[in-house]
Amino acid sequence: MHSVDPTTEQMIRAVLAYAENRLRLDPVPLDGVNRDPAALHATLAGLLGGESHNPDQVLGAYTSCVAPAVISADSPRFLGFIPAAPTKAALLFDMLVSCASIQGISWLEAAGAIQAENIVLRLIADRAGLPASAGGCFVSGGSAANLSALVVAREVAKRKAAHAGHTGRRLRAVVSADAHSSITNTLRILEMDPLIVATSDHRLTGAALRAAIEADGDPASLAAVVATAGTTNAGIIDDLAGAATVAREHGLWFHVDGAYGGAGLFAPSVRAAYDGIEHADSFVLDPHKWLFAPFDCAALLYRDPALARSVHKQDASYLDVIHSDPAEWNPTDYAYHLTRRARGLPLWFSLSVHGVSAYTEAIESAISLARQAAAEIGKRGYLELIREPDLGIVLFRRTSWAQDQYQDWADALLRDQVAFIPPSAWQGETVARFAFLHPHTSIDLVRQILDRMD
Numbered sequence: 001m002h003s004v005d006p007t008t009e010q011m012i013r014a015v016l017a018y019a020e021n022r023l024r025l026d027p028v029p030l031d032g033v034n035r036d037p038a039a040l041h042a043t044l045a046g047l048l049g050g051e052s053h054n055p056d057q058v059l060g061a062y063t064s065c066v067a068p069a070v071i072s073a074d075s076p077r078f079l080g081f082i083p084a085a086p087t088k089a090a091l092l093f094d095m096l097v098s099c100a101s102i103q104g105i106s107w108l109e110a111a112g113a114i115q116a117e118n119i120v121l122r123l124i125a126d127r128a129g130l131p132a133s134a135g136g137c138f139v140s141g142g143s144a145a146n147l148s149a150l151v152v153a154r155e156v157a158k159r160k161a162a163h164a165g166h167t168g169r170r171l172r173a174v175v176s177a178d179a180h181s182s183i184t185n186t187l188r189i190l191e192m193d194p195l196i197v198a199t200s201d202h203r204l205t206g207a208a209l210r211a212a213i214e215a216d217g218d219p220a221s222l223a224a225v226v227a228t229a230g231t232t233n234a235g236i237i238d239d240l241a242g243a244a245t246v247a248r249e250h251g252l253w254f255h256v257d258g259a260y261g262g263a264g265l266f267a268p269s270v271r272a273a274y275d276g277i278e279h280a281d282s283f284v285l286d287p288h289k290w291l292f293a294p295f296d297c298a299a300l301l302y303r304d305p306a307l308a309r310s311v312h313k314q315d316a317s318y319l320d321v322i323h324s325d326p327a328e329w330n331p332t333d334y335a336y337h338l339t340r341r342a343r344g345l346p347l348w349f350s351l352s353v354h355g356v357s358a359y360t361e362a363i364e365s366a367i368s369l370a371r372q373a374a375a376e377i378g379k380r381g382y383l384e385l386i387r388e389p390d391l392g393i394v395l396f397r398r399t400s401w402a403q404d405q406y407q408d409w410a411d412a413l414l415r416d417q418v419a420f421i422p423p424s425a426w427q428g429e430t431v432a433r434f435a436f437l438h439p440h441t442s443i444d445l446v447r448q449i450l451d452r453m454d
């Protein structure tokens, strides 16, 4: 299994040929139509047992059965949830990272990889206006990053409470109802409660935040304010400057979840909407979303990394060696993980190859497409735009449609391989939602999708 024998040679040829073909798909088709569990099981179950199989047979099962049962998130026709659009450069380099078995825990083991990753983290920190001291690491996704950041927020609040002689109390975080589901999960895992701020238009503002805290009976139990820079459902950027001011006034940790929308920092047309982000104590941006990296890659930054280190650093006799020089940067110290893929490297490679300006252009194209789509919706009497898009997400309704009709429309679009555009909900009502991210999604495709609602 570990030597380069004829079987290995056969696999190198076959798997790389498959990967090459996949890389050359332009555009990537949607696929994902045949998802019948029984059919999948029938093809796959027999391959896994004590005996060996010819690699071509196993790869054949992947090609004929597994791959077509996956909806390609990197297709320009994938317009649901939050799509992906990894650059070819990033995909290629991801293969290299896989082959290199880089253990990204510590400077001792992976200095070169960590330096390259940290240069990318610095670029993101600079775009956000975070101080030179800011730093962090790459983790698997926005959920992992939110959890890691709020662990630090909770610990800092506990230390403050202990200092003031209050121990053992349950802490809370102030959030908007539109914060990502991973924030709710995180708070449950951390045994924290949310103080949910009511907003009239789904955008958390400093004023609403202040009113909620002032009306609250137990402000001393608050540990953090969580704001979102690009909500998942509607792409709304909270009032980050207002939220930062209120967080500071009350001595609360200020966390900004930009897992989806953080990439808008690279788009001059919307950059002003992020003002205030420079005050974040922790900030999350998922390159596997709108910075065109492959899954899975989330950037997690702290204003004061030493605080994060004091919370996340794992102590063990076998790890003393990685902590012997305090000047060395160990990504394990900044999140709840130990073993870590050097998942920032594909982004580093692609950014270096293409240049940041190409990223700016690609991000702007999704913002522009969202505005064009909103205009197309406005032209059609049977459609209503729910709100003007801030970023690349457009919510709209088909007048008089019920949930079943949205679902039938979405099912037919996937069946016909036109688009993957599952319905969403807005204030309890089923609605349609475009999530634009891929720079090759065209306005012609948008028109075709809208026409099929007539």
Ligand SMILES: Cc1ncc(COP(=O)(O)O)c(C=O)c1O
Binding pocket: 082, 140, 141, 142, 143, 144, 146, 180, 182, 228, 230, 231, 232, 257, 258, 259, 260, 261, 286, 298
């Ligand atoms: C705003 C926001 N936060 C967090 C997440 C979770 O990110 P991940 O799926 O990478 O865990 C998402 C995912 O869509 C998101 O949009």
